[in-house]
Amino acid sequence: MLRFDDRVAIITGAGHGLGRSHALLLAERGAKVVVNDLGGALDGSGASAGPAAEVAGLITKNGGQAVASTDDISTPEGARAVVQAAVDAFGRVDIVVNNAGILRDRSLGKMTVEDFDSVLAVHVRGSYLVSQAAYPLMKAAGYGRVVNTTSPAGLFGNFGQANYSTAKMGLVGLTKTIAIEGARNGIRANAIAPIAWTRMTESLLPAEFEAKFTPERVSALVAYLVHESCEVSGEVFSVGAGRVARVFVAEGPGWKTDDLTPEAIADNWQSVMAEQPYVQSATDSLKAML
Numbered sequence: 001m002l003r004f005d006d007r008v009a010i011i012t013g014a015g016h017g018l019g020r021s022h023a024l025l026l027a028e029r030g031a032k033v034v035v036n037d038l039g040g041a042l043d044g045s046g047a048s049a050g051p052a053a054e055v056a057g058l059i060t061k062n063g064g065q066a067v068a069s070t071d072d073i074s075t076p077e078g079a080r081a082v083v084q085a086a087v088d089a090f091g092r093v094d095i096v097v098n099n100a101g102i103l104r105d106r107s108l109g110k111m112t113v114e115d116f117d118s119v120l121a122v123h124v125r126g127s128y129l130v131s132q133a134a135y136p137l138m139k140a141a142g143y144g145r146v147v148n149t150t151s152p153a154g155l156f157g158n159f160g161q162a163n164y165s166t167a168k169m170g171l172v173g174l175t176k177t178i179a180i181e182g183a184r185n186g187i188r189a190n191a192i193a194p195i196a197w198t199r200m201t202e203s204l205l206p207a208e209f210e211a212k213f214t215p216e217r218v219s220a221l222v223a224y225l226v227h228e229s230c231e232v233s234g235e236v237f238s239v240g241a242g243r244v245a246r247v248f249v250a251e252g253p254g255w256k257t258d259d260l261t262p263e264a265i266a267d268n269w270q271s272v273m274a275e276q277p278y279v280q281s282a283t284d285s286l287k288a289m290l
């Protein structure tokens with residue numbers, strides 16, 4: 001059994017849905033958990049201490065160790081306070097699961113700057129800020145595990161979610177860069193693209209999905225990725241209803257000529273669009289151009 005005794009985990013947005021399930025699973029397996037949740041509505045409005053306190057209370061009642069944090073992780077002060085809560089209560093940070101999220105769905109023509117900025121602030125800025133605040137502690141310890149939460153909507157696009165999909169693809173870049181920068185200090189970072197029945201999706205998914213797409217079926221992957229035995233880093237995984245699959249950003253072999261013209265591109269379009277053998281790093285992409 002993969003256990004987390006003596007490990008300290010920060011889970012943002014852990015008052016509901018997926019974060020709650022991640023927190024309960026890690027705590028059940030021995031982790032000391034900071035249950036962070038602002039306690040607002042799905043669109044990010046409002047705040048309440050209730051959800052974080054309820055989950056931290058449940059963990060404690062079950063014999064685990066947890067503290068509640070109601071800090072807003074989209075602000076530098078809030079992100080620092082979450083990490084400080086971990087240090088004050090448990091003395092270290094080993095695991096960060098950036099899970100907090102909001103939705104402000106609207107088609108591109110109707111989206112306001114506020115809708116766009118607020119969604120990016122929670123998902124992207126929040127994940128960056130909490131990771132950055134925990135980073136020096138992880139670096140000093142020579143150990144860290146970060147999981148960011150992307151989405152199929154970000155990886156593939158989705159109607160009405162220009163803000164959300166931009167944020168979620170941004171998290172793929174953040175994840176890959178944390179993985180590169182953290183590699184020599186034992187810090188591993190990965191992203192999950194989940195599907196689960198939560199308050200975020202209950203009005204979108206068919207009713208029969210509730211029993212199959214449980215948050216617990218996503219948390220199992222999170223627990224694996226944040227375990228000390230898992231050296232995987234810089235990857236993205238689709239996860240839902242018991243299925244786990246690697247998602248990868250890849251570049252095809254491409255087609256090149258010394259005399260590139262718009263017409264030459266049109267004439268060789270099939271080669272431009274070819275998928276294999278694919279290239280998977282910025283360095284290999286550059287090499288293919290030389």
Ligand code: NAI
Pocket residue numbers: 012013014015016017018019036037038039040041042044051071072073074098099100101102122126149150151152193194195196197198199200201
């Ligand atoms: P949820 O609404 O149940 O949970 C999100 C939690 O984040 C809420 O408890 C909310 O209070 C908290 N939160 C929001 N803003 C915050 C802030 N500034 N500071 C601290 N906490 C904040 O939704 P769900 O489904 O559990 O979502 C969790 C994550 O998974 C989100 O990042 C979401 O975008 C992502 N996701 C979920 C999918 C699904 O199928 N449920 C699909 C793809 C991605």
